[in-house]
Amino acid sequence: MTITVISHPGLVLLVAAALLAVTRGGLRALIALGAPLAAVAFAWAMPEGIHWRTEFLGVETAPFAVDKLSRLFALIFALMTFAGALFALNQERRVELAAAFFYAGSAIGVALAGDLVTVFVFWETMAIGSTLVLWSAATPAAYRASMRYLMVHLFGGMLLFAGVAGQVAQTGSAAFGVIQLDGLHGWFILAAFLVNAAAWPLSAWLPDAYPEASWSGMVFLSAFTTKTAVYVLLRGFPGAELLVYVGLAMVFYGIIYALLENDMRRILAYSIVNQVGFMITGIGIGTEMALNGAAAHAFTHILYKALLLMSAGSVLLVTGRRKCTDLGGLYHSMPLTTTCGIIGALAISSFPLTSGFVSKSMISQAAGDGHLLTVWLLLAAASAGVFLHAGIKFPWFVFFQKDSGLRPPDPPWNMRAAMLFVAALCIGLGIGYQPLYALLPYPVDYRPYGGYHVVAQLQLLLFSGLAFFAMLGWLKRTLTITLDTDWIYRVLFTRLALDASRATRRGLAASERLGAAAGRALAAPLRALLGTQGLFARTWAVGTMGLGMLLMLLALLLAYYVA
């Protein structure tokens, strides 16, 4: 048993996180690149089955359980950690990489958890790890955003705790399988998962917090939290119809907010919500094709989103600017970053020959197979919309449009190498998709490159491009943000709290005045009774007092008999 426990890919990264915090120089680089590669190898080689059973508070737990679905996610999380570590190697704030490894190791811990107690534990350590990644940006804005982020995720953790406790009490088992929505606990668990998936209206934490991370931090943040949520939804709630509507809402919310956005990394943050929406729609459809599509899309999405954020992170590092209004024309001096950004943009748009095409088309196919006409039409419209908001908008406003006059060079070698590595995977998986299909949870009977698929997708995307350039005037960037649901807790709740405190202060002042008035009114009668010449302060004869005592004793006696 001990041998297999040591080969838990998440544990490898957690140990590496501790080592990264105390090492420097070449040794540190060796651990940063070696540990994720070891984790990839372990995730690849680990046999299916439950490798570790234990007991916690009388509940049977299985912290290391492997099947095809958990292997797929453990593998991509480990691979992503490698690419991210390579990219972040020259990050000066050394705590960030350690935090990112802690975060990534926890995400793999969720993916390999055979029971809900283990899921909960790693769910919380993930929240801590990601908050530390945000902190290491070390700006006041990042700190404030991280506190809001932490509140949302601790709230989600509370929902999960309540749900898991209910599930264990109800069924007597913490095993993590399909969860029934027949009681409050099931809904609690679903709600907790949806908080981390950034499902609308619980989505605003993502575009609020992630873009405040450092140039390398957001690359890690984009990969783990939402995709772990996709994983647990795949396992816990496949075919839950509600998820179709939640997913479609996310898809369009992401597009529309990204179209309005000016900050290049917030555009990409909204497009994470958009892409996770496709996956959640697939989980809601719930057929084998749809679930395969959702899982495959999570895998490819992690890579191309990382690529997009690496190119955005490179721009941020060399220019120090984030806003589209301040950028433009960077292709002159950053050819490699531009090319990699475009490859990421094509992949997220599901262009044929890129990884996004072979995964997303499975979800549409599943909607068509099920004759879900409305869902199919909305997914097709959304596919066109992805090209609009991420596929063209991001590269156009950052690397082309007007010439901002900036001529920064491409970033250092390790960042270029990381981008090339991930770009190669994005194209490689688009052409040689069979290894990915072989990893999916269900057998795949699907050919992505049917002539009809390719032509239909090309028409959809190219005419989306036509719409972009034809309506470019309407898309002109302005120095604005767009109010999102976080307005409710950032502004409305603050206002309500301030109003409440003002009301309390007013109430206190009023009661003080009332007390003073009452005191004044009572002063005269009280003086009459208790003053130096008052009723009780006068001298009384001994006989009168004796009579008083007698009467009191008599009253006591009477009371005794009556009772």
Next chain:
Amino acid sequence: MIWRLFLAVLTLSVLAQLFIDAHPHFAFERLFGFNALYGFLACAALIVVAKALGVLLKRRDDYYRD
């Protein structure tokens, strides 16, 4: 120049539909240029909706000075 090239690619993508045998899920997908028209209209609609929502929800980007 780039515009002409782009228009040529657009035309090609529509014409290509004539040379493949479609086996779509829904009958309307057989319509000539359906995906092209649908993609364009969907995007135009998304831009219009975004623009309208922007009127209501856009704020200066220093709105949250908390």
